[in-house]
Amino acid sequence: MTATIDRAHAAARRGPVARAYRFELVKLVSQWRIRLLALACWIAPALFVAAVSRQSTLPVDTLFGRWMHATGWAGSLVMLGFAGTWALPLLMSLVAGDVFAAEDRLGTWRHLLVAVRSPRRIFAAKTLASLTVILLLVAGLAVSSAAGGILAVGNQPLVGLDGHLLAAPDAAGRVLLAWVCVLAPTLALAGIGLLGSVALVRSPMGLLLPVLLALALQLAQMLPLPVAVRLALPGYTFIAWTGLFTSPAQPGPLLIGIAVSVVWAATATALAYLLFLRRDFTNPAHDGPGRRAVTLGVLPLAALVAATVAVVAAAGATGPGIEQDKVQRSVATAFSHLYRLQTAQLNRPDVTEAQLAATAACNKGGGRLDARGPGNDWRCVVTWHLPGIEAAGTAVYQLDITPDGRFMADGDGPKEVNGYFLVRTPTGDAPNPLWQFDGNVALLPAAPKG
Template sequence: MTTTLEAVAATTRTHPGLGAVLRWETRKLRAQYRAKAVLLGALLGPIPVVFIIHGQSRPPKDTLFGRFATENGFALALLVLGFASQWVLPLLTAIVAGDVFASEDQHGTWKTVLTRSTSRAQLFWAKALVASGFAVLVLAVLAASTIVSSLLVVGHQPLIGLSGQTVDPRSALELVAASWATTLPPMIGFTCLAILLSVWARNPAVGIAAPVVIGMVMQLVGALGGIEAVRPLLLTTPFESWHGLLTQPAFTGPLVQGVLVSAVWSLASLAVAFVLLRRRDITGG
């Protein structure tokens, strides 16, 4: 009986559950200077941007809410959102997600981790959950910093919506926060895409840079004419779904479609990445 209990305990220690692996991956991420730098940049980066835009003698009238950005904090926060969704958000999440698997190749730790600590499935989902959680955190920090700094520097006057309607400050704050929140599904999509590239390329540089380049290419393709059937399928299109929240009446069709498109991209990327990891030969390290 004692021998059996010892064997079970040894097996438990050798193959921890998903929760234990998740806690371990979280501790690893918290110890990374790269992740700390990203969070610090998300916290402090919007502040000089807000001051620079507010100090412009002429507002950027060629962008949504640009003409009101120098005199309305809500408009300025939405202006920054439009800029950040082009390449900043994919970059912020790819810095961690694009390295989360490739770092094991870089340090040659696959054999040690998989044969002594946990299964491939547990490690895969733990890393994917940690990377996704980091994406949620960095988006929340960036959004909060942008909104707070914009309101403190510029002010919280009533916002003029896209239909010309006047939105009171309280409702404007809710709409701006909701607008930033709508970028989470495509950001998770880019997180999963970065995970796929990290598994496939086994190179942190590719895992980090490739999602940003792909996002820029999608932005360019989406700006072309005559591709109305393709544009809704691009992962960058859901970044624009917040526009419908600022009209009167509001429309959420693009938002729902964006969530579905982002989910398809996320699930497809994770499925391919999981298959690649399961088939990988790790006997060499």
């Protein structure tokens, strides 16, 4: 009998949260801007990817943009890069950054407290409703962009970031995994949005906080920061998903970025919860916690950054992470994979990467500078061998390496290999995969073998 009563009491406690969640979810999806955002996320990416994929000029300065003619999966990755830079921070501002402040603007806290009778349930309901809408919007971006690419170009293999060819099923799985991984920094921005909505109340800065944080994180990633600081920032996962498209994959930076983002999301949400519980709802003119917002908001997050930097640095991540031997390995690996792709285009006898035995000799600033760190003054000479031919082949590349480890290699001859953007195939001219290609330098030290 006692157990039955206890279960009934537990169900009664859970009931109000579920009802409040449904109520908050209906309030969110009934807003015209949320409906407009959902419609845009589920339709606009497909139209954009399909339109760009059919153009004669592709966004080659965007990661995977040069492959949008070849496979439909490239368009989804182009959209993922754009979403991490602009779309997702804006969505977090409009959803999570306004979920509490809207009640202040409308003056409806008194009615909500009378109906729910628990600030804890109100916070839980609003947070869960925001999370539901966020997942719906992110799913729309992923599904729509992939569908637009597949319908416009087709379910073709994808060339990875190091030049190796991913079969269509493998490409689909990795694209899906990349979208799942960026949920972590998205939730970190959402947590910051909740914190700003609670702490800054009616101030428009609360609404803009996720966008401003994302902009600051993007600017930080453009600076020549030590790799420990770079990986300790919550937005790094928006970059680290590229490690899924190398062979072998580079999961280290991605896993660190996800862990950092999850800790940020949990910390920011917990701080928002504490501030919300301490709020004086009897004062209709309440305008935020003032200095307490700095104490309970900014300082813990600053301490979190410092602690994360110390942990990542202790794991062996030091310096800029871009070193001569890493660059040489990355360029040689990508060249080997893409050389085989060019060989298939020209209907020449196939050759394996082991037979090519490609190596790269790279320097910075013509050998006058220390060969480490980012810059557009890297130069590499790739050497390879073909079976049955004694003379080695050579090709020159100019590299522009960004501080986050991404690089674009621009072919500088010979013309027959990488000096022209087209190659003449038996079926007509086709894009030359060795003319320009993107690559990625692993910022973390390689794990010891054996």
